[in-house]
Amino acid sequence: MIISVASGKGGTGKTTVAVNLALSLKNIQFLDCDVEEPNAHIFLKPLIKEKTEAYIPVPEIDEAKCAHCGRCQEVCAYHAIAVLPGNNGQKGSVLVFPHLCHGCGACSLLCPQTAIKEANRDTGVIEIGERNNMQFVHGRLNVGEAMSPPLVRQLKKYINPTRTVIIDAPPGTSCPVITAVKGSDFCLLVTEPTPFGLNDLILAVEVLRKLKIPFGVVINRSDIGDGKVEEYCKQENMPILMKIPFSREIAVSYSEGMPIIKKDASYQDKFINLYLNIRAIKSEANSRY
Amino acid sequence: MKQIAVISGKGGTGKTVVAGAFAALAKNKIMVDCDVDAADLHLLLHPVLKERHEFRSGQTAVIDNKLCEKCGKCISVCRSGAIGSDCSIERFFCEGCALCSYICPYGAIRMEENIAGEWFVSDTEYGPFVHAKLGIAEENSGKLVAQIRKAGKELAEKQALDYVIIDGPPGIGCPVIASLSGVDCALIVTEPTLSGLHDAKRVIEVAEHFNIGVKLAINKYDLNLTIAETIETFCGENNIPVAGRIPFDEAVVKALVEGKTIVEYAECAAANEVRKVWETIK
Numbered sequence: 337m338i339i340s341v342a343s344g345k346g347g348t349g350k351t352t353v354a355v356n357l358a359l360s361l362k363n364i365q366f367l368d369c370d371v372e373e374p375n376a377h378i379f380l381k382p383l384i385k386e387k388t389e390a391y392i393p394v395p396e397i398d399e400a401k402c403a404h405c406g407r408c409q410e411v412c413a414y415h416a417i418a419v420l421p422g423n424n425g426q427k428g429s430v431l432v433f434p435h436l437c438h439g440c441g442a443c444s445l446l447c448p449q450t451a452i453k454e455a456n457r458d459t460g461v462i463e464i465g466e467r468n469n470m471q472f473v474h475g476r477l478n479v480g481e482a483m484s485p486p487l488v489r490q491l492k493k494y495i496n497p498t499r500t501v502i503i504d505a506p507p508g509t510s511c512p513v514i515t516a517v518k519g520s521d522f523c524l525l526v527t528e529p530t531p532f533g534l535n536d537l538i539l540a541v542e543v544l545r546k547l548k549i550p551f552g553v554v555i556n557r558s559d560i561g562d563g564k565v566e567e568y569c570k571q572e573n574m575p576i577l578m579k580i581p582f583s584r585e586i587a588v589s590y591s592e593g594m595p596i597i598k599k600d601a602s603y604q605d606k607f608i609n610l611y612l613n614i615r616a617i618k619s620e621a622n623s624r625y
Numbered sequence: 626m627k628q629i630a631v632i633s634g635k636g637g638t639g640k641t642v643v644a645g646a647f648a649a650l651a652k653n654k655i656m657v658d659c660d661v662d663a664a665d666l667h668l669l670l671h672p673v674l675k676e677r678h679e680f681r682s683g684q685t686a687v688i689d690n691k692l693c694e695k696c697g698k699c700i701s702v703c704r705s706g707a708i709g710s711d712c713s714i715e716r717f718f719c720e721g722c723a724l725c726s727y728i729c730p731y732g733a734i735r736m737e738e739n740i741a742g743e744w745f746v747s748d749t750e751y752g753p754f755v756h757a758k759l760g761i762a763e764e765n766s767g768k769l770v771a772q773i774r775k776a777g778k779e780l781a782e783k784q785a786l787d788y789v790i791i792d793g794p795p796g797i798g799c800p801v802i803a804s805l806s807g808v809d810c811a812l813i814v815t816e817p818t819l820s821g822l823h824d825a826k827r828v829i830e831v832a833e834h835f836n837i838g839v840k841l842a843i844n845k846y847d848l849n850l851t852i853a854e855t856i857e858t859f860c861g862e863n864n865i866p867v868a869g870r871i872p873f874d875e876a877v878v879k880a881l882v883e884g885k886t887i888v889e890y891a892e893c894a895a896a897n898e899v900r901k902v903w904e905t906i907k
Contacts, residue, residue, distance in 0.1 A: 344663040346636010346795040351820070372796035373634050373827060375820040413684065413722050440704055440722030479830040482767060482799035485720075489706070507636040507795050508662040511764040514717055518706075530881045532641065536663040542761045546717060560878045584848075591818035591849040 338501040339614060340369075340520040340549075344536025346507035348526045349556035349580070354504040355379040356596050357524075358470060360607035365499040368474035369516035370506040371460060371487045378593040382465035382472035390475055390487045391456035392439035397430045401451035404428030408443035408452060417443055439486055460487045464494065471496060485515040492519075500611075509539045514547070522614050523551040524577065529561035534568060541572070550621050552577040552614065575617065578610050626781055628789040628808040629906060630659075632832075634824030636795035638816045639844040642877055644792035645669035645886040646899040648751040651907065654788035656749070657777040658756040659770045659804040661742065666792045669886050672747030672754050680744055680757065680772060682765040684721040684736040686714050692733035699725035699734060717762040741765055744773050746780070753780055767799030774803065788907070797831045805837055812868060812906055813841045817853035825856070829865065839865050842902050846870040869902035871895050 341354040351368075355376055358364045368376040395408070395417065406419045408430070416436035422428035434457050444452040460477040475491040477484050484506070492515075495501055505516040517523055523544055527537040537553070544551045553569055558579035569576050580586070580596075589599040597603045631644045641660070648656050648670055658666040686707070688699075693712055700708045703725055707718035726734040741764070744757035755777040759766050774791070781789050793804040805811055811832045815825040825841065832839045841860055846853040853870065860867050872894045880890030888896045 345665070346633075346663075348637060370796075372798045372801075373636075373820075373824040375635070375823060378819045378823060411723065411727055438720060438722060440720070440724050441702065442722055442724040442727065445702060445724065446727055477797065479797060479827060480802070480834040482802050484796075484798045485705075508766075509761055510662040510759055510766045510800075511720075511762075512796075512798065513662075514762050518718065530878060531668045531884060532665040532881060535665055535668060539663055539761065546762055560875075562882045587848055591816075591821075591852055593819040 337522070337618070338495065338503065338520045340503035340505050340517040340523045341526060342505040342513060342517055342523055342540060343507055343526045344509055344540035345527065345532055348528050348533060350507070350526050351375045351379065351504055352556070352590060352596065353524060353526050353554050354502050356603060357607045357610060358502045359595055359597055360604045361500060361611055363499050365471040365473070365496045365501045367491060367495065367501060368504045369488050369491060370504055371475035371477045371484050371491065372506060372512070374474045374476055376504050377474060379595050380467055380470070380472055382467040384463045384465040386464040388462050389458050390460040390462050390490050391458050392437060392483070392486050393441065393454035394434045394437045394439060394457045395432050395443045395452045396455040397432065398451045398453065401449045402430060403449050404430070405448060408447055411442045411446050414438050435482070438483065459483065462491055471499065484512045488512060488515040509543050513543065517547065517549060520549050522618055523549045524554055525551055526554045526556055527565055528557050529555055529563065529565045533561070534565050537565060538568070541574070550617060552617065554578045554580070556580045557582040577613050578606065626787060626789065627810070628778070628791065630791040630793050630804050630808045630811045631814060632793035632801060632804065632811055632828055633795055633814045634797065634828035635815065635821050638814050638821055639871070640814050641665045641669070641792055642881070642887055643812070643814050643842065643899060643902065644790060646888045646896070647790050647903055649886040649888045650900060650903045651788050651790060653786050654752055654790050655777050655781045655786050656751065656754045656790050656792070657773055658792045659773065659800065660792060660794040661757045661759045661766050661769045661800065662794070664756055664758065667756055668884055670749040670751055670754055671884065672749050672756065674745055674747050676746040678744050679740055680742040680769050681738055682741040682768050683739045684723060685716050685719045685739050686723065686725050686734050687737050688712060688714055689733045689735070692731050694731050696730065698728050698730065702728050720764060742769055744769065744776070746776065755780070767803040770800045770803035797827050801828065801831065802835070805832055805835055808837055810906060811837050811839050813839060814844055815841060815856065816845050817843055817849040817856060819852065822852060822856055822859070826859070840868040840906060841865050842869040842871060843867070844871045845873040847872050866905070868905040869898050871898040871902070
């Protein structure tokens, strides 16, 4: 089973929930898909055993074969190639803008002269490790790099279907999140009971409904703010699977990179229960269809 | 005119609380909410909508089932995994590269222009406000950010305003880069946690990569004084001015619940320190 942990708003406790859930269970693979700002390693402290480059395939022009016909420029939806045709016997040339390239492969596949090969442009790194029999994979987008979805896709190729997979997703509602949660069997939405938390929860719920991924809500710092998140969940008939009250102790241990269950062992049972609830909802949904 | 972007790397450190306070403190400014996929600043500024614009960007593939022979060629070339095994487009995963439309032997795939969101120009009691809503599961948030930055800047020039104040998104990717490009100063709001420090360092690198001057404020600094000190040492070593140390203050959440900026909600420790941050930034 693949469980992803997401939220519209940042800083609501995605990593906290993902990490503690992972540490409470057995036979886990943990994927930190927040490749812009990966944090789970701070808590899980995996021993990294393998590093591999993440890349986008970008075009490389074989000038000897190129007829400067302009087909590549025409098909590139991202304006990442410009062709300057030759004139007066002067040879034309092709300019590639690698940072605009999405690596879709259209130019190389459609070039009539097969003059375009693909070369890998490095966009980040994927690190694979382990800690106490938990498998760990995360990605780290290079600074200055705009596009994270290709890195997330590459990262997700490491999913190990023989394990319970926990995915820590990035915040927001746009393409990096979609790419991270795609294919999950269940998604936990972590929120906080404030107007910001509610506003962004509503957006995240819309995303999951469109993707048809079953989900439940975790309310973090559940005793601050107001009751509107709970009201909304009831109205929409969405299960609230866990509440974590604010505690200065938890906040301080978070700040030091210490998981809640290491500070307060009673939380382990709560996270195991969370998992059992997810499984129950999943099997109920399965029997309905 | 000075453009100031509030960013953080890590989400939930207090960007919007600080930007909201700046709305109440700064005179002669326009506010721009560049966190277009989870915008929250409107919850503090209570805008009255004046203009609504469509944001058209990119394309999505559409398959004509009458022409499709289910040969599966499109599936094999699509690198976004946006075409299901029954040759149907999963539009939320389509990145609009159009390769499938070229490769289809039956001419069954056409590209349609996307309406990827909306953006708005509003009035608030704090002055003009430009904000946006990216469509659910859409791409091109960086382009939408660039669009509202442009609208905000033009309005500021027209009305001879002194500041464009930008509430930025978390992370370091395309919407962050678009929020930072060409600003005069980036204020990093972080928190004294290992995650906050780790993420702040990465977003500072991004700002420096684009040659943008950086200042930093530590929110909830008294939650962990040791890490707060580590952050200050890091700032000292890298010539980054520390613009403020905002204490943990329950009034912050209470102000949020009432939909008020912290400086208007109450005379409290957090409000006082945010005022100092503004004095340093302005």
